[in-house]
Amino acid sequence: MLTEVKKNSKELMADPVFGQLSFDNHEQVVFCSDKDTGLRAIIGIHDTTLGPALGGTRMWAYQNEWEALNDVLRLSRGMTYKSAITGLNLGGGKAVIIGDAKTQKTPELMKKFGEYVHSLSGRYITAEDVGMETSDMDLVREVTPYVTGISEDKGGSGNPSPVTAYGVFMGMKAAAKHKFGTDLLEGKRVFVQGIGHVGEALVENLVEDGAIVTIADINQERLAYVRDKYGVTIYGGNDLYTESMDIYAPCALGATINDDTLSKLQAKVIAGAANNQLAIEDRHGKMLQDKGIVYAPDFLINAGGIINVYAELEGYNKAEIMRKTENIYNTTLEILNHADANGITSNQAALELAKKRIEARKQENKS
């Protein structure tokens, strides 16, 4: 997960927050600490031009605070552009809780975290991310209304991951159309890395479409479960980046597209759910372009989840949510064509569109 964030330690000491490479004029960064519950969390609010900053909470055993801070800065920035490109009236925010979700997550810790979210009076609205369950959001809901992704029996929309997976599937089909001339994934060799909430649902979509699916994960139990449920193959090698494949679907953590993996990557298309897949956006976006690998920008195609949780705020209508999510197919094709026509990377093309919308709102607000 550690990415381009490292500066030499003297610089880090002098400018530990605003001086980070991942700091991108974020509006607010909130450090939360509670001795009794052991909570150590950071909430990042990147931009609220389009609306309140909505983004999930990730719990992860970060190796150090720099890693956690840079993750939240990168993730919250990504949310700004995800909501903007999807046409939602939301800003970008995200939270990270430092710790192992399996052993350190307690109801008291989740509620204390909820109190911090509440203290921001709605500038930040949370939801699930890696290490979180719907039941955790229900605990947060006990102390604040500024949470989405809560259980259906508590008035929420439940786990957004199947909708996210559907959007990724649509984005992948569009990228396949762009690269192979057909969006049929039948017979295509797809490697899904990370078969958690989103990865598993993506596998289901892919199998239904006739793709030849290989799965990889660090969790052996899940691997066996998903293999048995969908009849897919568990990756048995040591380095999947060296394997021959048509499509690589990163659905675990970010920054897996970097100098090291790009020197080996065999895929023709990359389309997955993970946030911040490009370790260094411009550099690795360009390297993909040079290698002729079609990259479906992560923040564009993994927006199904945010579309789903946004509907919790606006009035839930499943058909409308699926229609908007399906439209990721059209937007992805447009972005890929625009990038080719203008000689820019697909990531740049997607960012351009998202920034245009934010800029237009800024102008509206001024007039």
Ligand SMILES: NC(=O)c1ccc[n+]([C@@H]2O[C@H](COP(=O)([O-])OP(=O)(O)OC[C@H]3O[C@@H](n4cnc5c(N)ncnc54)[C@H](O)[C@@H]3O)[C@@H](O)[C@H]2O)c1
């Ligand atoms: N859940 C959503 O709706 C949603 C929405 C948008 C983006 N995302 C992003 O999609 C990704 C997956 O989200 P999720 O909700 O499925 O999370 P999850 O925690 O349910 O699943 C993540 C999976 O990745 C596996 N994993 C972790 N490190 C790995 C590694 N090095 N190699 C292989 N597997 C590894 C984990 O064991 C786990 O099974 C995350 O990057 C998340 O930020 C999720």
